[in-house]
Amino acid sequence: WNVLTGHAMTRISVTRRQKEVVVWCVAMLSDNTIVSGDSQGRLTFWDSTVGEQIESYTTHKADVLSIAVSEDEKNIYCSGIDPIISHFIKIEKAQGHEVKTQWVKHVQRHIHEHDVRALLVTDGKLLSAGVDGYLTFSSYPPKWVMRVPHMIPTPRSSVCTKKKLLLLRYSNHLEVWKLGSYATSESGDLMINNIDPRESDDDKQNNDQIEQDTAVNEINKLANRGEKLSLKLIENPVKLVSIKSKHKKQIQCCAMSPSGEFIFYSSDSDVRMLKLDTDDLDDDQSNISVSKLYLAGLTGTCDRVAFTDDSRTMIMHSDGALHVLFIDPEAGATVIQTVTGNKMLKTTSIIHLLVSKKTPSGSTYIIVGDANGVIEVLVDNKKEFVPHITLPKYQ
Template sequence: MTNIAKKEPQQRGKHQLQNVRFYTIKPREIVSLAYSKSSKCLALSRATPVIELWNLEHTPYLDRVIHLPPYSHVESIAWAGNRLFSVDLSGNLIEWDVIKLKQRYEHSPTGNALWSIDVNPAETDIAVGSEEGHINILSIENDEITYKTLFNKQKGRVLCIKFDKTGTKLVTGTEGFIRIWNVLKGTTLHTMTLSEKDLIVWSLQVLSDNTIIAGDSAGFVTVWNAENATQIDSAQVMDKNVFALAVNNKEDRLVCSGMQPPLIRIFSKTKIKREESTSERWIKFLQRDAHKHYVKSLLVIDDQIYSGGMDGILTITSSERMQAHLSQHAPFLKGSVASMAISKKLLLLRYPNSVHLWRLGSVAPQGEEKQSWALPVGHTEEQLLEQTPQKLLQLNVKEDHFIESAAISPDANWICYSTLKELRISRLKSDPLQVERLVDDLPQELQPASHIIFTEQGDLVLLNPQNNHLSWFTLEEDLVTFKYTIDLSENCKNTISHLVISSHSEYIVAASSDHIISVWKLHGKQYKHLLNLPRHRAGTTALSMHEDYPRVVVAYANGQLVEYDLVNRIFTCETNEYLIPETRRHCISGISLDPQNRNIFIVHTEVNLYVLERDQHLDPKELVSTSKSKKLSNGNRSSVAGGSKGLSLKTSLSRQHLVHVSRLSPNELVNVSISTNNLLAPLPPPYRRKKFGAS
């Protein structure tokens, strides 16, 4: 951990920034990707029992997470409109409720492990392939899942399955063979034999011109004519295992990747003229070196390549030659992963199956500082730590339990963390360090919580994700007492993604996944819904409130930042979209406000920390009041006159996989980040390619 002094554009702008780099989570392999055009949602399954839902309407961000039963292993996922389906190795075909984030229907077509799934173009039928070679067609019409057809059994597991563009034919890949089926009759039309019987067909694509493209375990990509089952072309694009194939909407770009080497290779469909004949061939076009370990799944969405594999990092690259950008999204846990006890300089870190408590380091004392720090804005200098960080304790849960939230009280007397099934609260004592878990005489209202907040008044606040009820508790010596519950569900019907309580427990601000931000006013046990902020067309990615000041600051997925006055009900600051250009790649994921200077906004993405300053020339009379019914950011509306952006970017600091920033003191910040090397350290050594001229 290092400590950096950072200068901001104010006299009190010198900050110490403690970089916490000892937070390391294990990579969670990406197994399957599926995209819904109607909802612009990317579903992502991992080797752990979760399905992540990423919003791609603007800048990609993790919107919601579906937690699966323990030891569930989703092998493939598919969308039918806004309906999400998955198959797993337990033999279950499951439809998921993407609003309530729970299972909707379950069907077991064969009783054997299911490896593959596809939806026909009309989105009326689903095909699934099993371990024993069974292929089932199920109808998903009338908002149900019903059995329709069982194909003739084939030898070997069905690892990949694809409908053609008409929906009348089905193509399957197994060990040694590619088969074309008649969907109506369930019989084989053609069987194509690979060069060797032990070759495994890992991936398939069926194009609108009746072309079949297959990737196999020998590293070959083979093109077939589906009409007469003849081979058109074959080329070895990798040394081993082409796990994934994808094509763009125009079907003129073919993207493939796999194990050795883990490169993303792009081919372009090109017309070849030879004498009087003309034919189309796939020609090498581009290559992207985006992963160090094998790639398991690929998608092409609007000329952007989405890839994921063993390293668990969702990577986005371009399929066009002139755009060589690369953005990577590490496998973070949804929600806050860090909590601070400011008085004792303690940091609580959340992991999937444990929470770790650390004491932060302290800076060696410096000589008397000069009255003026005559250094340019954005200058940084490293300082030595007199005391290194120290790990104090680790609290574990069973491997099949997932910790969805955790927090430590500001006075460092309490630690509370919640799994999906139970909530645990412990009393923390120092000198000597002791942790005592409370198990007796706990109130029944102490239920699992998606958000845990300790207020400055000493209360414990829990949000129940099942009903969006906010429960308040008082904490005394070894005693937890229930106070009251606030029902947020009338205004926030969907999953609440962000929750903020003002420093004096006067306001509650909650943002839900359907782009609604609601505010409640508290007065003792009495509460009332105050207002809803104008609904934004982009999702909320960060939320914060000024200390001792009734203004809420919101960051949206389109890079826009707004500040709203809850008393006067007006926007006091608003930026244009993508004021920070980098927010086109990574959304703003956190906001830290300066209690000494309300004009300073510190925001961060996954890769950068930014300091913004309010434009001083703004006149409060220029602010525009906005009604509840008017949607924010539809058109070119701005809440400040003269086209002013409201904020200006002053400086930025680059980081690697930044997950948390919080304030330790008025002039000290703590940021928690994960280095790529530490993230990939538990994995086997990456594949090394021989390069020309290297010894």
């Protein structure tokens, strides 16, 4: 199309042998060459001036969904439903007094498990993403790959240091782990295991095997050392319990009390509070019981939650209000105070909720912050939490 006139300049037919072909992605090069990826798994180069095909390659067994071109236009990558990433390089051949260019397949890489939907080349690195949920960085040469997994919003974990418990949050379930123990020498120093760096066997892999992440110390040469260090364990971590959300709904927030006694989580439709009985954990790690606690005075869901240091008070944020709940290990939790945004707080939606430890004077502080940089501090006056100070904002 001519952008100025709005008229079609060239029409290119991609039908093959009277079979309908769907073009899923295109790229335009500075020499007026059009690159297309279609439903037949073909990468095709076209002369946009006359609308003729220059060359075509069957690169994949299924649809090609994405194409990426390097900044110097000497490298092209393509991938799609068949997650193999094909790399083409541009070569120049002299024919008489003329120099002709040709695109040649270079390497194929298998670094995704499912459909690849997006490709981008920047600073000599290829960024790829798709159905498997990983944002993947790769290059060749040197040949390396690094995957960045999708991270659910914070908070993603909670720790009970007293009992060495770790609460991990996943999309629709929670896991409680008992952390292991590490060895120390007679002088009290940590004992370290030396692990030989993982040998790179990328060149030995074929396209039927997915490439593994390159070892971190091979990428950035941490501390310029040729070894990996790890603590020597005398007790391995153990998963104690897995808790699934009601109807497998996505969990919005979760927290474990500092005593390791209570677990709270919220989905988009309901809230749950559980009591975790770990009294006999040292004797029998399989003797774990989980019971449901009653929550009184709550309506709606929750997006932030925190416990006081004594694990007897819980503060949660819901629909622009802070709810303070008193926790009875037997009777459950009851709302004893509600702090609304239009009365005490200047913010109605928060992204941070922190509860301080009790100060030497016996005071406990609640700190909330919103996306606009407003930070409010409330203090316990022995009866209820009241506004204490609004921290200044700086440009």
